[in-house]
Amino acid sequence: MKLAILTAYPPSKVTLNEYAYHLVREFRQKSEITELILLTDSTEESKKIDFLEEGCKITIKECWSFNSYRNILTVIKAINETAPNSILFNLQFMKFGDKKIPAALGLLLPLICKLKRIPTIVLLHNILEEVDLKKVGITSNKLLQKIYKFTGSLLTMLILKADVVAVTMRKYVDILEKKYNVKNVIAIPHGTFEVPQKPEFKVPKGALKIMTFGKFGTYKKVELLIEAVQIVRRMTGMDLEIVIAGANHPNTPSYLENVKRRFASVPKLIFTGYIQEDKIPSLFNESAVVVFPYSSTTGSSGVLHQAGSYGKAVIMPNLGDLALLVKEEGYRAEFFEPTSAVSLAKSIESIVTNDAYRVALGIANYEAASAYPMSMIADIYLDTFHDILNVSKVKNNCNYQVN
Missing domain, CATH: 3.40.50.2000 (Glycogen Phosphorylase B;)
Incomplete structure (x- = not known):
């Protein structure tokens, strides 16, 4: 053929x-x-x-x-x-x-x-x-x-x-x-793009990395995530790093640059820019949790399948298609209300303060990713x-x- x-x-x-x-x-x-x-x-x-x-x-x-x-x-x-x-x-x-x-x-x-x-x-x-x-x-x-x-x-x-x-x-x-x-x-x-050998579900020593990955500015916006992590820092005193991995959506060409200026005083806030394919494994492996700061959905999520393949815990908005996808394909996620920084902060806190829970989510997601x-x-x-x-x-x- x-x-x-x-x-x-x-x-x-x-x-x-x-x-x-x-x-x-x-x-x-x-x-x-x-x-x-x-x-x-x-x-x-x-x-x-x-x-x-x-x-x-x-x-x-x-x-x-x-x-x-x-x-x-x-x-x-x-x-x-x-x-x-x-x-x-x-x-x-x-x-x-x-x-x-x-x-x-x-x-x-x-x-x-x-x-x-x-x-x-x-x-x-x-x-x-x-x-x-x-x-x-x-x-x-x-x-x-x-x-x-x-x-x-x-x-x-x-x-x-x-x-x-x-x-x-x-x-x-x-x-x-x-x-x-x-x-x-x-x-x-x-x-699932790649299914590596079963990970150890460990995270590197030092600051726990709270990562989001995508093209930002339309229905994927990072302000809520930044605000939520600051809330968790104040509540727990934990050493948390925010990693914004990806670039602007074509419809919002200066979005991330504006966010950088607005949150310039926030410590340990990293903007990686566009991620080359060979850098993706280390991006996920070094992260403690992957967050989806979405206000809407447009179908299945490639990032969810990637997170699962690396055995990562995920936090998602309680939105129809994403919640349905998790149910259909056997993933597990911590859900939050999509317009509430407090709700997202509670979801982040529940994972970063409970290592057993983080690992349990990662195992379930790896198994779901391995199925397809x-x-x-x-x-x-x-x-x-x-x-x-x-x-x-x-x-x-x-x-x-x-x-």
């Missing part, structure tokens, strides 16, 4: 590039794949394909750019040149741009591939039906929200023309089936492609007999 994957890819800063890296690494080792064709965004630096594992041939086609109006033309040209047997789209609604027209045009590509009779799976990481447009920084205008929702519904209908649409939560299957009257939506777990390694997720996608091909063969045979 010549499998094409349309995705952002490291060193890209476009969302979901890290997910693609780990999925590609697993696909490359599957014996039925003869060639992987990466239909990626353009970057100045070379694409990261420095896998230690041997595997199939990888062809890289940098054929689209964020906010480009020409992406349909350039991607279709790359598909025609490489002639893949199947295509997997690694998507969310702002994949191709944060401007309305380029974002919408890019999402027409799965339909075009279906019309070209190329077996197509869309991995859709979020659905607009479950996104709070105000909290994620798209728009607070009520009229514009209605327009976005209407346009999003039209685009979702077109995306659902793919052979299969995969979502990472069973709840999303129910929502899409009911609203759009379709039967080609399946739930495939997000998967990316190798298993890659197998599920390959099985799904085989199912699509088998259905296609049956239809072709039936048409032949009728004719």
Whole structure:
């Protein structure tokens, strides 16, 4: 099988590039794949394909750019040149741009591939039906929200023309089936990027690191975390370090710089900036707890799966999708009310003052993460492609007999 994957890819800063890296690494080792064709965004630096594992041939086609109006033309040209047997789209609604027209045009590509009779799976990481447009920084205008929702519904209908649409939560299957009257939506777990050997669940000596990881400024804001840790310091006298790991969200380009200025007097407040892939293990291993200071959710959480793979205790807001994800996949978390620094402080205190509890959460999360390694997720996608091909063969045979 010549499998094409349309995705952002490291060193890209476009969302979901890290997910693609780990999925590609697993696909490359599957014996039925003869060639992987990466239909990626353009970057100045070379694409990261420095896998230690041997595997199939990888062809890289940098054929689209964020906010480009020409992406349909350039991607279709790359598909025609490489002639893949199947295509997997690694998507969310702002994949191709944060401007309305380029974002919408890019999402027409799965339909075009279906019309070209190329077996197509869309991995859709979020659905607009479950996104709070105000909290994620798209728009607070009520009229514009209605327009976005209407346009999003039209685009979702077109995306659902793919052979299969995969979502990472069973709840999303129910929502899409009911609203759009379709039967080609399946739930495939997000998967865990790497599952190291079982950790010792120890933390380094010195200050306990309270870490958060992501792209900040929209629905992921760090002020609440900083305030909560200061409360815990006053209550317990403990030596705590706050680690803000990551960068600004594209919609809020100066957010973290403003936070730095506002909290310049707070001791042991670390801003790491963008974290390279090879620095992620040490980031998690050195942390005592991983906090999710979110006011909304947009689907499954890659950071939760990473935290689980390193055996970390996590603290999450008591929000619908995150709480449901924890329940569905067997994770354990300490929950807090998403607008209350006092509530978050109590959650942090309950973990940093109780080492046995911290370890128990870490063990449960490691076991949950170990249940869905990316190798298993890659197998599920390959099985799904085989199912699509088998259905296609049956239809072709039936048409032949009728004719």
